[in-house]
Amino acid sequence: MKVPNNKKISRREFLAVSSAAAAGGVVGGLAVGGIAGYFAGQSAAGPERTITQTVTVGGATVTTTAVQTQTVTRTVGGLEDAPRKIKIGATVSETGILTASVGLLGKAYKAAEQLINQTGGIYVEEYGRRLPVEIIYYDDKSDPATTERFYTRLATEDQVDIMIGPFTAVNAIPAATIAERFGVPHIDGAAAEKPIFNKKWVVGVLDLVEKWLTAYFEMVDWYRENRGYKIETVAFANSDEPFGNEVSDFGIKLAERRGISVVGHEKYAFDTQDFTPIITKFKAEDPDVIIMTDPVGILQAIFWKQAFELGLRPRDFHPAFGLLKAVRDAMGPQLSDGITSDDWMPPELPYESDLGKKFYEKVQAAAGYKHEEYPWQTIHYACLEIALKAVHVAGTLDKEKIREALYSMRINTIGGPWHAARPPDEFAGRGTILPVPIQYVGGVKRVLWPPELATGEWVYPAPWAR
């Protein structure tokens, strides 16, 4: 397991690292050149050529080889006289109970739109030129009925070319249904419940949401075996809706497979004010771990605050949205220190996409947030990456061709390699991205799992349980 340390590195190690970095820099530079072609867009794919380049860094010679696509310039005109725009539609929960999770997503979309268009738009072969991107989004007010109404509008009145799903299952399920009804390519974002998939027009960036806790329980296995962590009982609490139910139900199976006793499973509504009854039951069972799942997030802070008040002290509290800054702020530093949670596409992961991390950093800066404040927005940003790439790969704005591209392409997103599961997969369309368990210790986030990506060890029991 990779654990961070402050060990000083030797000159030899430094040279080895710098040589590798130099090699990476050359390959990366070529890759960036390719990306520039993709976004500058005034190019058509041509024959490939091999470039061999030798550089000397600090006395060490590094030879790198990369394959570059030769580009042929076909300048037609600026974005202002483009025959049409690539229209991407979405809704965002700018108001309502989901605001804390994705409140700035609309700004992120518009920032990305502006930056992409500044870079030159997206090359679409059918038009032989680059086209500007227009992202149309509406505030769904965190409400499924409003979401359904706006996705219908996006499909019919706005006639978007491709749609990005809204946040969480209660809104994402009706949105996917609308996409299917009107035959619009649809990329599902931070929601991956089973009813969303196995449709003709819908793919998702994430793997099934029920697998949310898979990595957590793998981590539990490892720490029980290698560190002797005593984890024998677990209790689940979740909102009584598709997201909460799927995560908890599968989580219970994962626990039981490992011989971990499930001593409680309680459900609650979004408008629950008082968690005393659930806390009282859990307290009687004294579980080692409490796993809490709902798409509101702040309810997890309210639960935890009340749990502390009532003297409930599990060895680990694992709120699904404990990553959110708003949730940790609501808990306060004393109560949030030591909680574990899950992150999707954290910047600590070594993945690069076509657009690149730097580009996303610019989007975040323009929209006024950081990943830790709105991590689910990163997932929706990855949807945008997939949408743009699908249009580019399809080479047309024909919806059927874009749909085919979505199912056939394999790309790197900011959250890792992505492709959509194809039929006959029972949940065709589901993506490949899964979360990684994290923990906040002393206010600093550490990625706990998988071992090759971990940035720190899991502190268990948490400070409050000692």
Add this chain to the structure above:
Amino acid sequence: MSVETHLTIILGGLLLGGLYGLIALGLTMVFGVSRILNVAHGDFVVLGSIFGLLITTFSGLDPFLIIPIIPPLFFAVGVLFEKTMVKRVIMRNTENTLAVSILATLAFAMIVEDISFFGLGQAGLNYVSLRVFLQPINILGFIIPTTRFISLIALVLLAISTRIIIQSTTFGRRLRATIQDRELAEVVGVNVSRMSALSFGFGAALAGISGLFLAMITSLTPFQGLHFTVIALTVVILGGLGSFIGSLVGGLVIGLAEAYTAFYMGTNWARVVAILVMIAVLVVRPSGIFGGRR
């Protein structure tokens, strides 16, 4: 089930029930004096929590320290509401005051809820909850949640003060006289118009302070105003219209019933209890538990 578990449920039920009682007392007082059903009464509860959140956030004060601030502030808000909404909108229609009062206050409630929802949403505060955390007290092995325990004591003191004001002060006597017979009270020199404004102020103060306590121990959303009005109506029907003791007892019954239902059947069922109790009381004893003694 252990004694500690029962104690926790009972403490939570009593606290919630006591707050329901205070909210209901304000509603019944307003209705008794002015014959106006203030559907927006529950929104004063939510506003109490929102004001609490704003004051504590911007001043950095501990929520317990702002307890003395909320009642006078909401008393003023209540009086202002009576002088404007009631006097200038509702009372202009003397034909059917009750129906107009329901519609007008419902409209007011919706406006307040939407503005609160929008305002809080912009700040990412869709759940109003005050950050109060005190280590629980361990007494003879029983874990007592400190915030709830202190809140319960404060609530008992508040209930006693309210009782003294209503029973032993000139204002209280005039208030009760107006509730019992508005015309006769006017004949003997009670300024009924003034009593109406004061009852709105008093009712809003009780609702506001209840909202502050609720935000300390639970959480609220801007759209829960109507829920609290329905709870208050249930408590009033259960306890008996215009009865101080009836409101408190009714509140405690509903609070404990909700707490035990949530424990045994799940939190989703807790809300149903109040409605079932209201229907049962209307069928069995429409005047409520203390209704006949007025």
